[in-house]
Amino acid sequence: MAVHVAAMAGHVHMLHWLVKNHRADFAGLREGCLTPIDRAAQHGRLDAVMWLHEHCVEGYSSETLALAAQCGHVKVLxxxxxxxxxxxxxxxxxxxxxxxxxxxxxxxxxxxRHNDNHAAILKAAECGHEQVVAWLYLHGGHAHAVQAMLVAARCGQLNVVKWLYKNARELTLNDHSYNLSTAVHLAATEDHTRVVADATNDAEKTTTEDVVINVLDWDEQETGMKLM
Structure with missing residues (x-):
């Protein structure tokens, strides 16, 4: 619909005309499950978001914020x-x-949004986003490290498995060999041969004492943690 296209493109002058001349139609204007302000937020069109929020707030909800978040539009948020x-x-x-x-x-x-750490770190692990996993781990995600590694192994995300294996203290404090063998089993079940090969190789070469924290330097200043 025209109003959704205008919102996505950030054409405030077109939104103004549509609202002025067709406001009565806006209550039923939906594209899928998204409203004009949802579309503007999803595409990072802050001017359109600001205008719609003031003049045509129909359809604004937490979904609007979620769309801005998943697309990385911090200014809109x-x-x-x-x-x-x-x-x-x-x-x-x-x-x-x-x-x-x-x-x-x-x-x-x-x-x-501190309480969302658990679900977020598991989703990042599932998708293979190593830096997000690392940041969430360093900011309260320690309790979820084992589960995150297993999720990553099941989904074939070798980079995340390796980062957690090398950096998460919880994997050494809680039955290390069991965690690693479980990861290998889950990876094998899903036919992720690279994860199986790498994890098996690490199991042969590495003992619990060999696993040390190697915090990523891109977040050292913010976390206040020192590299070991």
């Missing part, structure tokens, strides 16, 4: 956060993690 009483749900954090939007994950975490 920030503006809506300061100009609306609608709050983000866990869908926003999980969506950002699934789409590898680390800056958005950080922003959401800093603005109260």
């Amino acid at each position: 920030r503006w809506l956060h300061h100009h609306s009483s609608v709050s983000c749900t866990s869908e926003a954090m999980v969506g950002a993690a699934a789409h590898n939007e680390l800056a958005t994950v950080k922003w959401l975490f800093q603005h109260g």
